[in-house]
Amino acid sequence: MIYEIFRQERRGQPFEHAGSVVAPDIEFAEAWSREQYGRRGESVALWLVPRDAIHAVEGWADEFDLKYRRVDGYSIKARLKEARERASAPGAG
């Protein structure tokens, strides 16, 4: 069985995916992930999740180019450059 291991670096911080261990049961998974992901004091807590329990989702249709929904939907680079030039031009302000 493959367990995906998530670790928390400090209390209050989100758990982040750290890697996985292959183990015959949860006891072995615990013992081994303690060593792999915690023995250097790099974690205050771990989550062990059987890989089978993970329902993966990916792929979003974007057929209608609804880019205004995204933060990168508007290019402001050129406008920002113009604004900076105006601001630094003699007599600006």
Add this chain to the structure above:
Amino acid sequence: MNEQVLLGLADDELVIGWRESEWTGIAPLLEEDVAFSSIAQNEIGHARAVYELLAEDADALAFDRSLDEYRCAPLVELRLLDWAHAIARRWLYETADEIRITSLMDALPLAAKINREEAYHRMHAEMWHERLRHEPRFVAAVEELWPYALGVLPTDQRDALSARVGLPVVDAIERGTHTDELPELWEEMTMVRRSAPAGTQW
């Protein structure tokens, strides 16, 4: 606190740490390789902490003694390159060590500190014991090592070990004697320090 008891504890931890490090890179499973090696290093760390109680220079105490001055139990000296025996010793040693270390905790704060780390070692050993306890090879290894395991503890603590392991108290292979496997280990363990020029600073 009896210094000989502490020296026996430290030597046990040093030598078992040394022996179990021999599994680094060759354990049957990659994850277990890391765990087993890490436990071995912890044991050497415990040895160092106890040596520091006994001497100014922990390294000198650990490595500059002659063979017959070592107080380790024969159990930890054995070179066991067979997983059934290696795990059987790990479990027997941790079970015996728990009885010993908890008996020292009232008088020695360091024992309580060591015990907190050993709790994890016991979890690891129990996990393996639980998995293998009906396997004939493991059962045979436990029986073979049982007289050695008894030798880790003084006589008044052996009934407790017997109850935990489920085998009767028999004649032990006693601390104070050494196996034929210690000299080679001593040669290897002390080689670097012995070969260093006098006055070497590490």
